[in-house]
Amino acid sequence: MSHSTISPQRRAEPAAALDAEAVRRAYRRWAAVYDAVFGGVSAWGRRRAVAEVNRLPGSRVLEVGVGTGLALPHYRPEKRITGIDLSVDMLERARSRVERESLSNVTALLEMDAEATGFPDGSFDIAVGMFVASVVPNPRRLLAEMKRVVRPGGHILFVNHFAAERGPRWWVERALAPASRKLGWHPDFALEALFPEEDRAKAALVPMHPFGLFTLARLDI
Ligand SMILES: C[S@@+](CC[C@H](N)C(=O)[O-])C[C@H]1O[C@@H](n2cnc3c(N)ncnc32)[C@H](O)[C@@H]1O
Numbered sequence: 001m002s003h004s005t006i007s008p009q010r011r012a013e014p015a016a017a018l019d020a021e022a023v024r025r026a027y028r029r030w031a032a033v034y035d036a037v038f039g040g041v042s043a044w045g046r047r048r049a050v051a052e053v054n055r056l057p058g059s060r061v062l063e064v065g066v067g068t069g070l071a072l073p074h075y076r077p078e079k080r081i082t083g084i085d086l087s088v089d090m091l092e093r094a095r096s097r098v099e100r101e102s103l104s105n106v107t108a109l110l111e112m113d114a115e116a117t118g119f120p121d122g123s124f125d126i127a128v129g130m131f132v133a134s135v136v137p138n139p140r141r142l143l144a145e146m147k148r149v150v151r152p153g154g155h156i157l158f159v160n161h162f163a164a165e166r167g168p169r170w171w172v173e174r175a176l177a178p179a180s181r182k183l184g185w186h187p188d189f190a191l192e193a194l195f196p197e198e199d200r201a202k203a204a205l206v207p208m209h210p211f212g213l214f215t216l217a218r219l220d221i
Contacts, residue, residue, distance in 0.1 A: 019137050020086055020113065027067075027087035034068050034090070038131075043070075045159040045214040046130050048206075050074040052218065056155050058125020064114035064146065065132025069094030069106075077105050082124070084112040115141040122151035130159045131214075134189035143194055147221055156219040159208065162191045195219075 030037075053061060054076045063071065066083030067090045075081055081103075085091050088111055098106045112118065114129070115138055127146040136142045146156050195203055199219055208214040 023086050023135060023137065024088075028089045031068065031087065031089035031093060034093075035070060039070055042131055042159075042214070045208040045216065046071050047074060048208055049128055049130055049157055049159040049216055052157055052216065053126055053128055054079065056126055058151075058154060060124045060126070062119070062124040062127040062146075062149060064127060064129040064142065065135065066091070066094055066109065067131075069097040069109070071128075071130060072097060072103050072106055073101050075105060079105060081106045082108045082110070084110045084114055084117065086111070086113055115145055117145055117149060119149045121148055122154075123149050125151060125154045126157070127154075128157040131161075133158050133160045133194045139189075139194040140196070143199070150221055152221065154221055156221060158194070158217045159214055160194075160217070161189065161213055162215050163189055191215075191217075 027034075050071050051074075054074075059078055059080050061075065061079050061081050063081055063083045066072070066085050067087075069083065072081060072083065072094065083091075083094060083106065085094070091109055091111060094109050097103070098109065114132070115136060127150050129142070129146070133139050133142065143156070150156055191200060191205075195217075202219060204218045206216040206218075208216055
């Protein structure tokens with residue numbers, strides 16, 4: 001990947017890439033405490049992304065990196081949700097939630113790599129990834145796969161933390177970057193790591209609470 005259009009301080013690729021096994025290991029540790037530790041701070045962005053999905057036309061929704069399924073109860077009943085994740089430990093919790101809350105519109109929860117899914121082209125109207133783009137081993141491959149499985153005219157949404165371009169937050173994020181493998185996400189994840197230039201120009205970006213720490217990004221394809 002060429003870095004020529006990116007300033008020397010900001011790299012398109014995060015400092016310490018995660019591979020699939022590192023993701024599974026990290027989320028095996030996180031699964032039991034994920035909702036308690038991360039559920040609160042991320043709730044606003046998740047609710048906002050699901051509200052956007054609910055507003056969009058089409059019922060076939062793919063949620064990539066569904067995790068413990070925190071978003072699942074918030075989809076409207078007419079949306080048919082397929083959730084996929086690499087981590088069986090996270091999926092187990094999502095399955096319990098579906099059962100506990102009788103979420104009959106969740107049609108499948110599958111152990112699957114979101115970068116290479118096996119769904120036929122154009123299988124979904126909408127694909128959404130919440131707090132997952134900075135976790136997958138190869139974000140550009142994730143985006144390419146989401147584009148493939150969403151029908152022409154469909155929509156792709158992400159909620160994620162994207163690294164600050166400058167200032168104190170930039171310094172903190174750079175300092176945390178070496179801990180990526182333990183954290184299971186990249187604090188220094190740049191928008192460029194996910195979106196090639198043509199998509200950056202097209203994407204609608206909305207800063208989210210708290211403090212604009214997360215961004216809702218929507219791409220119409
Ligand atoms: C930070 S959690 C987010 C979970 C959920 N989306 C939420 O909003 O709480 C990231 C999730 O992405 C999953 N993940 C990471 N890489 C993946 C991949 N290549 N394919 C599928 N899931 C992946 C992890 O296992 C984890 O469950």
